[in-house]
Amino acid sequence: xxxxxxxxxxxxxxGWATRIIILxxxxxxxxxxxxSLGPLFxxxxxxxxxxxxxxxxxxTIELALKQSMTVYxxxxxxxxxxxxxxxxxxxxxxxxxxxxDSFINLFNSMPRIALIPLMVAWFGLGVTxxxxxxxLLAFFPIVINTxxxxxxxxxxxxxxxxxxxxxxxxxxxxxxxxAALSNIITGIRLGASVGILGVVVAELFxxxxxLGGLIVTYGNLFELNYYFVPVxxxxxxxxxxSEGLKYVEKRLTPWKQFQR
Amino acid sequence: MAPKVVxxxxxxxxPLRQGKGYVKLNxxxxxxxxxxxxxxxxxxxxxxxGKTTLLKLxxxxxxxxxxxxxxxxTSHPKPGPKMGFVFQSFRLMPWKTVMGNVLFPLQxxxxxKKAASDRAVKYITQVGLxxxxxxxxxxxxxxxxxxxxxxxxxxxxxxxxxxxEPFGSLDAQTSELLQVELLKLWQFSNNTVIFVTxxxxxxxxxxxxxxxxxxxxxxxxxxxxxxxxxPRWTYDVRSExxxxxxxxxxxxxLREMVSKSGTFPGVNVAPTVTAPLAxxxxxxxxxxxx
Ligand SMILES: Nc1ncnc2c1ncn2[C@@H]1O[C@H](COP(=O)(O)OP(=O)(O)OP(=O)(O)O)[C@@H](O)[C@H]1O
Ligand SMILES: [Mg+2]
Numbered sequence: 001x002x003x004x005x006x007x008x009x010x011x012x013x014x015g016w017a018t019r020i021i022i023l024x025x026x027x028x029x030x031x032x033x034x035x036s037l038g039p040l041f042x043x044x045x046x047x048x049x050x051x052x053x054x055x056x057x058x059x060t061i062e063l064a065l066k067q068s069m070t071v072y073x074x075x076x077x078x079x080x081x082x083x084x085x086x087x088x089x090x091x092x093x094x095x096x097x098x099x100x101d102s103f104i105n106l107f108n109s110m111p112r113i114a115l116i117p118l119m120v121a122w123f124g125l126g127v128t129x130x131x132x133x134x135x136l137l138a139f140f141p142i143v144i145n146t147x148x149x150x151x152x153x154x155x156x157x158x159x160x161x162x163x164x165x166x167x168x169x170x171x172x173x174x175x176x177x178x179a180a181l182s183n184i185i186t187g188i189r190l191g192a193s194v195g196i197l198g199v200v201v202a203e204l205f206x207x208x209x210x211l212g213g214l215i216v217t218y219g220n221l222f223e224l225n226y227y228f229v230p231v232x233x234x235x236x237x238x239x240x241x242s243e244g245l246k247y248v249e250k251r252l253t254p255w256k257q258f259q260r
Numbered sequence: 261m262a263p264k265v266v267x268x269x270x271x272x273x274x275p276l277r278q279g280k281g282y283v284k285l286n287x288x289x290x291x292x293x294x295x296x297x298x299x300x301x302x303x304x305x306x307x308x309x310g311k312t313t314l315l316k317l318x319x320x321x322x323x324x325x326x327x328x329x330x331x332x333x334t335s336h337p338k339p340g341p342k343m344g345f346v347f348q349s350f351r352l353m354p355w356k357t358v359m360g361n362v363l364f365p366l367q368x369x370x371x372x373k374k375a376a377s378d379r380a381v382k383y384i385t386q387v388g389l390x391x392x393x394x395x396x397x398x399x400x401x402x403x404x405x406x407x408x409x410x411x412x413x414x415x416x417x418x419x420x421x422x423x424x425e426p427f428g429s430l431d432a433q434t435s436e437l438l439q440v441e442l443l444k445l446w447q448f449s450n451n452t453v454i455f456v457t458x459x460x461x462x463x464x465x466x467x468x469x470x471x472x473x474x475x476x477x478x479x480x481x482x483x484x485x486x487x488x489x490x491p492r493w494t495y496d497v498r499s500e501x502x503x504x505x506x507x508x509x510x511x512x513x514l515r516e517m518v519s520k521s522g523t524f525p526g527v528n529v530a531p532t533v534t535a536p537l538a539x540x541x542x543x544x545x546x547x548x549x550x
Contacts, residue, residue: 156347156349156351157351157353159321159351160345160347160351161364161368162321162339163319163321163339163343163345164339164340164341164344164345164364164365164368164369164412164416165339165340165341165365165368165369166368170368174364174367174368175353178353178355179355181355253355254396255354255355255356255396255397255398
């Protein structure tokens with residue numbers, strides 16, 4: 001094992017130790033705050049633990065998770081399936097990019113949450129509407145990052161590949177796609193996290209279901225110990241997705257590890 | 261011997277940004293030259309005189325405004341495996357390892373897998389990068405990256421090598437080593453080489469013929485045959501009696517050109533150029549002093 005590896009492991013251990021200390025401190029502060037504010041403002045950590053056990057035990061979370069994740073996965077899948085190819089085509093064919101670019105930017109810069117009532121008017125209060133709302137949020141970061149990634153391919157690299165005899169198709173698949181990869185993954189990551197936000201917002205604005213639905217329900221009932229359970233579940237999902245994608249990015253772009 | 265590369269009355273201009281609009285910057289004007297098969301021609305000229313532009317024109321990467329380029333008698337050259345380009349800035353794919361970068365042009369041209377990897381290994385060895393096959397460019401020094409660029413172009417085994425200051429960023433020892441390597445490779449393959457450099461000693465060591473390119477708009481100002489016998493790695497060319505005479509001559513001519521290179525055609529600004537002090541070594545950057 002090289003010196004560098006040893007140093008890396010030590011740094012990671014120190015990282016975990018600090019994280020645990022910070023977590024413990026946060027829980028302590030929470031406990032003190034909960035005791036002084038009372039359960040109507042902030043439930044005690046232990047009350048949240050009991051609530052978690054209850055909601056997981058009686059299947060409430062399982063059902064909500066299924067509802068939320070169905071919406072999320074379908075909507076995110078559609079956003080990827082349309083967003084990435086569209087971004088690639090826009091970057092690869094200049095005429096398409098120029099034509100579509102300004103519309104994408106227009107949509108991206110408007111507050112898209114304002115379009116939720118429109119989605120409800122079009123698609124009703126059911127699953128379709130929720131999926132549309134999530135797509136509305138997740139789609140644009142994916143297209144835009146993919147497009148920019150392709151567009152910003154180093155011109156010198158393209159010229160070098162051309163000089164070695166690369167065809168237009170090869171330039172696209174062998175240079176532009178690779179050059180854009182890390183931007184594409186960034187787009188996916190951004191899309192994934194605003195997608196989670198989208199699910200919750202959709203479940204608040206349309207028929208109350210899923211984890212977002214539990215949040216409104218328990219919030220309105222002031223049952224804050226239960227309310228915290230879906231909040232925590234959503235945070236865990238968010239962190240898992242974003243860390244997972246970070247890991248994927250690291251695996252797909254190994255040359256970047258040494259530029260930090 | 262048949263000429264491999266013929267350039268006739270070549271002109272090339274670029275749009276030059278001036279204030280809100282553009283003016284025409286004539287980079288190359290009415291340039292003619294010819295390179296024989298298996299010849300090693302070195303091009304020297306002030307910075308910004310259009311040497312890189314000339315190589316790109318010959319490779320077919322950019323079209324000329326007027327004039328003609330013939331490769332083996334055929335006009336309108338197309339980039340491809342017939343010509344190998346070593347770029348001034350290395351231009352390696354950052355996402356590919358050394359091996360991947362050297363294999364890249366071979367894959368583009370559908371060279372058989374086994375043959376390609378054999379060739380890649382051979383040229384990686386030749387430029388002295390054995391052991392670094394799996395490193396990424398970001399893990400290599402500048403000189404090592406340039407050597408990858410060299411191996412990449414050589415692995416294509418092109419008939420014509422276009423080399424744009426390939427050793428410009430290396431330290432003196434490494435570049436001398438690679439100059440000798442290049443001489444050996446060239447001697448045994450007998451490729452046609454067009455080699456751009458700022459380094460007079462490098463030019464005198466490598467060239468059959470040196471073409472001096474003038475300041476913008478540039479053409480070939482002078483042609484110098486280098487008389488030293490080959491192979492040149494078996495003795496020290498610098499101790500030949502003609503060596504200091506040729507070197508002195510080249511140096512003087514370049515200095516004249518640099519001090520003349522003050523005019524931008526079509527533009528009413530004449531950048532001031534400081535002539536090199538007596539005895540000072542000529543460097544390309546002097547042309548840019550203002
Ligand atoms: N694509 C381009 N667009 C506009 N101007 C260009 C372009 N390429 C080159 N030029 C201009 O053409 C001139 C010659 O450039 P070139 O790179 O050929 O010079 P060079 O002789 O290789 O210089 P150096 O020795 O510094 O590498 C420069 O003034 C440069 O600004
Ligand atoms: Mg140049």
